[in-house]
């Protein structure tokens with residue numbers, strides 16, 4: 001379902017194109033690094049990379065910051081907290097926590113596409129505290145209880 005999202009380009013992101021869906025059916029809007037110098041991400045290290053963007057998501061929606069599979073497959077570079085959560089009431093700059101799990105340093109180039117933002121509906125729960133929970137076949141079994 002299409003949804004309208006207000007977006008603000010911050011001064012350091014003003015020269016970058018607006019995020020776009022890169023194909024007709026793409027789920028994510030690519031996010032770019034709003035940096036003015038190449039930034040080296042050493043192997044094993046992480047960095048909070050600015051996007052130069054702030055969003056106003058409608059109530060009932062969230063933004064999910066997800067990795068790009070190409071960066072992960074080719075360089076071992078992913079989003080540390082994937083999926084990062086952008087709350088609908090957050091008005092600050094969206095930043096991407098990149099981590100380099102590869103063996104080589106990775107250079108983040110200015111304006112390069114580092115992650116993607118998926119806008120998704122969220123359900124908010126009403127919690128009802130209970131004395132006990134309804135029985136189920138699974139019960140408390142988990143963490144591999146059904147075997148391999």
Ligand SMILES: O=c1ccn([C@H]2C[C@H](O)[C@@H](COP(=O)(O)OP(=O)(O)OP(=O)(O)O)O2)c(=O)[nH]1
Pocket residue numbers: 065081083084085086087088090093094095096097
């Ligand atoms: O990858 C991310 C994750 C979060 N945020 C921003 C938007 C989000 O609405 C806010 C808070 O994120 P989260 O709730 O995940 O972080 P927290 O550690 O719980 O911080 P807070 O106490 O501010 O909620 O930070 C980002 O820019 N990038």
Ligand SMILES: [Mg+2]
Pocket residue numbers: none
């Ligand atoms: Mg939080």
